[in-house]
Amino acid sequence: MGKTLAEKIWADHIVRQHEGEPDLIYIDLHLIHEVTSPQAFDGLRLANRKVRRPELTIATEDHNVPTTDIDKPIADPVSKLQVDTLRKNCAEFGVRIHSLGDVEQGIVHVVGPQLGITQPGMTIVCGDSHTSTHGAFGALAFGIGTSEVEHVLATQTLPLVRPKTMAINVEGKLKPGVTSKDIILAIIAKIGTGGGQGYVLEYRGSAIRALSMESRMTVCNMSIEAGARAGLIAPDEITFEYLKSKPHAPKGADWDAAVSYWKTLQSDSDAKFDVEISLNADELEPFVTWGTNPGQGLPLNSKVPNPAEISDPEARGAAERALTYMGLVAGTPLKDIKVDTIFLGSCTNGRIEDLRSAADVLKGKKISKEVRMLVVPGSARVRLQAESEGLDKVFLDAGAEWRTAGCSMCLGMNPDQLAVGERSASTSNRNFEGRQGKGGRTHLVSPLVAAATAIRGTLSSPADL
Amino acid sequence: MEKYLSHTGSVLPLRRSNVDTDQIIPAVYLKRVTKSGFEDGLFGAWRNDPEFVLNKAEFAGATILVAGVDFGTGSSREHAVWALQNYGFKVVLSSRFADIFRGNSQKAGLLTVVIDQAEIEAIWSAVEADPKTQVTVDLEAKTVSYGSKSIAFTIDDYTRWRLMEGLDDIGLTLKNIDSVSSFEQSRPSFKPKTLPALS
Numbered sequence: 001m002g003k004t005l006a007e008k009i010w011a012d013h014i015v016r017q018h019e020g021e022p023d024l025i026y027i028d029l030h031l032i033h034e035v036t037s038p039q040a041f042d043g044l045r046l047a048n049r050k051v052r053r054p055e056l057t058i059a060t061e062d063h064n065v066p067t068t069d070i071d072k073p074i075a076d077p078v079s080k081l082q083v084d085t086l087r088k089n090c091a092e093f094g095v096r097i098h099s100l101g102d103v104e105q106g107i108v109h110v111v112g113p114q115l116g117i118t119q120p121g122m123t124i125v126c127g128d129s130h131t132s133t134h135g136a137f138g139a140l141a142f143g144i145g146t147s148e149v150e151h152v153l154a155t156q157t158l159p160l161v162r163p164k165t166m167a168i169n170v171e172g173k174l175k176p177g178v179t180s181k182d183i184i185l186a187i188i189a190k191i192g193t194g195g196g197q198g199y200v201l202e203y204r205g206s207a208i209r210a211l212s213m214e215s216r217m218t219v220c221n222m223s224i225e226a227g228a229r230a231g232l233i234a235p236d237e238i239t240f241e242y243l244k245s246k247p248h249a250p251k252g253a254d255w256d257a258a259v260s261y262w263k264t265l266q267s268d269s270d271a272k273f274d275v276e277i278s279l280n281a282d283e284l285e286p287f288v289t290w291g292t293n294p295g296q297g298l299p300l301n302s303k304v305p306n307p308a309e310i311s312d313p314e315a316r317g318a319a320e321r322a323l324t325y326m327g328l329v330a331g332t333p334l335k336d337i338k339v340d341t342i343f344l345g346s347c348t349n350g351r352i353e354d355l356r357s358a359a360d361v362l363k364g365k366k367i368s369k370e371v372r373m374l375v376v377p378g379s380a381r382v383r384l385q386a387e388s389e390g391l392d393k394v395f396l397d398a399g400a401e402w403r404t405a406g407c408s409m410c411l412g413m414n415p416d417q418l419a420v421g422e423r424s425a426s427t428s429n430r431n432f433e434g435r436q437g438k439g440g441r442t443h444l445v446s447p448l449v450a451a452a453t454a455i456r457g458t459l460s461s462p463a464d465l
Numbered sequence: 466m467e468k469y470l471s472h473t474g475s476v477l478p479l480r481r482s483n484v485d486t487d488q489i490i491p492a493v494y495l496k497r498v499t500k501s502g503f504e505d506g507l508f509g510a511w512r513n514d515p516e517f518v519l520n521k522a523e524f525a526g527a528t529i530l531v532a533g534v535d536f537g538t539g540s541s542r543e544h545a546v547w548a549l550q551n552y553g554f555k556v557v558l559s560s561r562f563a564d565i566f567r568g569n570s571q572k573a574g575l576l577t578v579v580i581d582q583a584e585i586e587a588i589w590s591a592v593e594a595d596p597k598t599q600v601t602v603d604l605e606a607k608t609v610s611y612g613s614k615s616i617a618f619t620i621d622d623y624t625r626w627r628l629m630e631g632l633d634d635i636g637l638t639l640k641n642i643d644s645v646s647s648f649e650q651s652r653p654s655f656k657p658k659t660l661p662a663l664s
Contacts, residue, residue, distance in 0.1 A: 015648040016641050021623050024638065026648055028656055036542065038498035047635070052645075055660040064496065078496040085498050096659045104664060115664070117657045129541040129565060145543035145569030146500075147634070155638045157645055161621070193483055194535040194561055227538065229564050247663040250655040258655035293483050293538070314482050314534060314582075321481075411492045411540075430539060432487040434510045 002268025004165045005234050006200040009140040009265070013123050015157055022159040028122040028139075030152045031108045032059045032095070034086040035413070036127030040150035041089040051093040053156045058117065059090050059097040062107045063413050067376050067403035070100050079414065093153075106379020106405040109133040109347040113217065114381055116246025120235035120262040125152055130347045130429065132223040135232035136216035137239055138265045140200070142229040163229065164274040166199040167267075170207040172281035177462055179357070180215035181349060181427070181446035183207065184222040185287035187279060189297040196228030199275065202267060203233050207281035213242040214353040221348045222429050225294035234266045286461040288334055289431045289444040291322035296431075298334065300449065300461055306330035325433050326441050327421070334459050337443070341424040342373035342400075342454040343436070344447055346410040349427035350378030354447040355386050359394040361451035361462050366399050368457035373400035374416060376408040400454070412437045425453040466574040468631035471603040472555045474528030475596065478589040479518060482533035486566060489537070489545040503548035523596040530557045531588050537566025546573045556602045558609065560585055571624050572634060578602060578618050580609060587614070604629055 003011070016024040037059070044050070051057060064079040074080035083100070090097040098104040104111060109130055112118040118134045124141035125131060127149045134141035148158055170183055188195075201223050208216070216233050223231025240259055243249045250258040267273075285299035296319070298305065307319040307330065323330065328337070344350075344358050355377065367373050375395045377383035383405055386392055392402045409416040410428035418424055418440025427450050431442040443459060452460040494506030511517045518524060530549065536559040537545060546569045549557065557575065560582040570577045591611060592598050600611040604625060609616045627634070638645075 016644045024641065024644070026645070026652075029659075035495050039500050039543075042499075043635075049635075055658040058659040063492075076496075082496050082498055096662055104662075117659060119657055122656070127541060127543075129539065143541035143565055145541055145546070145565060145572060147543060147569065147572035151572075151635050151638065154635050155642065155645060156649075157638060159634060159638065193538050194563070197535075197561065197564055224539070224565075227535070227563060248657045248659075250657075254655040257653065261653065261655075293485070318482055411487075413492045413495065430485075430487065432485045432539060434491055435487050438491070438493075438510055 002271040004267040004271045004273060005138060005202055005232060005265055006140060006165050009121055009123065010162055012121065022161045024157050025123060025160050027125050027152050027156055027158060028056060029112070029117055029124045030057045031112055031124065031126035031131070032057065032149065033062050033108050033128065034082045035063045036146050037089065037149055038082065038085045039146050040153055041093065043150040044093070044153055049154045051095060051153045054094040056156060057095045057153070059086060059095050060105055060108050060111050061086060061100050063407045063411065065100050065406040066414050067406050067408050067416055070404050103380050106381065107347045107350060107407055109221065110351060110378035110382065113137070114246065114379060116243055116248040119243065119258070120239060121265050125158065129224040130221050132229065132231050133217050133221040133347055135220035135223065135230055136213060138232055138235035138262070140230055140232065143224060163200045164198055166196060166201050167273040167276040168201055168203050169205040169276065169278045170203065170281050171205040171278070172207055174207060174281050174284060177448060178284050178286060179446040179448060180211050180218045182284050182287040183279070183281065184219045185289065185294070185297045185444060186284055188222065188226045188294050190279065191226050191277065193225065193293050193295040194227045196223060196226035199228050201226065201228045201231035203231060208233055209236065212353060213238060214351045217351065218348055222294065225429060235262050286446060286449050288449060288459055290326065290328060290334060291319065292325050292431055292433050294429065294431060294444060296322055297444065300334055300459060302334055304328045304330050304332045304334065335464070337459045338370070338457055339423045339425045339443065339453060339459065340371055341418060341422055342371055342450050343409040343424055343426040343428060344373065344450050345376030345378065345408055346428035347378060348429045349447050350376060350382065352382050352385050354427065355382065355391050358447040358451040359391045361448060362398040362454065363394050365455050367454040370457045371454055373454045374403060374409055375400050376403045377405050379405045409436050411435060425450050425459060466631045466633055469574060469576050469604055469628045471601060471605060472528065473599055473601040474555065475524070475526060476529045476531050476588060476592040476598065476600050477518060477524050477527035478592045479530060479532040480589060483535045483538060484532055485539035486537055486542050486545040487539055490542065490548040495542060495544050500547050501551060503544055504551035507548040507552045528553055528555045529600050529602065530554050531585060531592070532557060532559045533585070534560045534582060536562050538563040541565045543569040543573060546570045546575050550575050558585065558588070571628065574628065574631070576602060576604060576628060578609060578620070580616055580618050584616050
């Protein structure tokens with residue numbers, strides 16, 4: 001019987017296999033940032049251990065960093081200490097770091113692909129659950145905790161139990177105005193936040209094949225929101241074309257060898273997935289969340305659901321709690337929901353194509369006087385690229401704020417936060433209670449919906465303008 | 466890591482599903498560079514509500530957290546595990562855990578045990594009727610017991626052995642480091658390196 005893509009990558013990375021033990025898996029690339037690494041470096045020091053392969057490790061500063069005044073010291077002393085700790089640890093252990101102000105600084109999951117160190121067939125880990133983003137290249141990429149960060153630093157391996165596999169077939173053609181963000185929000189609404197638990201998801205089908213690399217990253221990024229540690233897409237010509245010009249892409253004979261290997265990275269036609277589900281791309285509409293987990297989403301033309309009509313008692317209770325927290329009334333059309341904040345950015349939707357699509361909607365228009373809009377590029381390079389295309393002027397002319405790169409309001413570890421009771425349309429990945437600031441309310445949307453919502457002040461798609 | 470054989474204690478009944486790690490420890494509390502001191506941030510937002518179960522005197526001193534389905538979803542922050550441990554919890558029971566949270570807890574020595582939702586509900590009811598109810602989670606026997614009830618649970622033998630011996634994974638892997646070195650010999654030359662930096 002054939003193998004799935006995930007099984008092939010797994011097999012290629014088994015260092016040691018022993019009955020009754022997890023497989024020991026080699027890690028090709030370890031990405032680190034300031035929040036989940038300090039205790040791991042401390043552990044190395046306590047045990048007098050080194051970083052085994054610094055040349056397979058890279059660090060950037062993203063979670064904590066301010067997105068204004070980056071030429072000044074970080075104002076929050078606790079954030080500053082964490083960032084300084086990362087810098088010291090990288091210097092001591094010989095790890096490459098891209099600090100605030102460096103042209104390669106940015107959100108770790110934006111930086112890896114733009115440097116070309118994210119490649120097909122690799123195993124990639126990071127102490128961040130959105131590491132699944134790199135699966136868009138046909139890499140097995142997943143988030144880990146700090147104990148595992150220390151393990152990878154010390155051994156370049158992880159003991160892991162092989163996950164099950166789930167195929168998600170998305171066939172058909174997206175309508176104009178419908179994006180890869182809507183695909184993944186619809187998938188999560190369908191299988192739930194625990195639906196992918198224990199699985200690696202493989203996104204397949206004509207609608208996935210038609211997506212650009214950046215759109216594929218958006219899909220894989222939110223695999224964790226369906227409970228799956230990893231999600232991937234088989235590499236193809238779109239992948240190779242994207243990689244070819246990147247600084248760390250293989251060159252010369254190595255490129256040819258790499259491409260011929262990468263072409264084998266497909267699930268075999270007779271491979272058997274543990275579970276298969278399907279979604280029809282033709283029927284998809286712009287999707288938004290109404291609740292407090294990413295599975296609580298609906299097409300934008302819907303109404304806030306009535307918990308009384310939900311038969312599962314667990315889901316009903318969760319919906320009731322969510323509506324209370326969100327300050328929403330069952331039956332309200334989603335398009336009537338007023339927001340005061342728009343966040344365009346994050347590892348989900350902070351790449352150049354995301355900024356271009358939002359700028360297309362905003363060009364020559366003004367955002368509503370009732371809203372503030374933060375545009376936060378995913379990396380310093382994305383920011384520079386956008387500025388070279390004049391996108392910064394489009395956003396500024398429309399009345400939005402043009403910021404520097406970082407995780408920003410996706411999780412509000414830096415000063416970019418929602419205040420109590422504020423409501424955002426956000427292109428990020430989590431609408432958990434308080435995620436963007438204590439008492440803040442989040443609706444997850446695509447960049448197109450974010451831009452249209454900024455203009456109208458209520459949840460909207462470009463078709464409503 | 467401390468060895469875990471069996472633990473008996475009182476229960477905090479957390480009647481909520483989908484408790485994500487942002488609720489267990491909000492991001493603003495993640496700025497510490499140590500593994501201690503996270504107890505103040507545990508359920509940071511919910512604790513503002515005096516009616517929140519963690520604030521109720523009758524459940525003070527609980528060491529076993531019994532939560533709804535899909536506990537620990539979202540962010541990979543191991544700080545969620547440390548916050549629970551720092552506060553004094555030894556065990557979490559749920560009918561389903563998020564993968565990363567479960568992996569983190571097993572590395573850090575916080576026992577996570579999966580039992581059926583019906584059993585979770587039964588424990589909630591028993592504990593709400595009598596908050597002093599003592600529950601024993603015995604890893605050696607693989608049982609959760611209280612009163613006259615005993616519920617069997619499953620856990621893979623390897624994880625159970627590691628937790629019972631209090632073994633550190635890195636030490637175990639380093640025993641086989643030669644196999645890592647020989648694997649590295651066969652890695653293709655086209656695999657990327659971060660050093661030297663190219664741009």
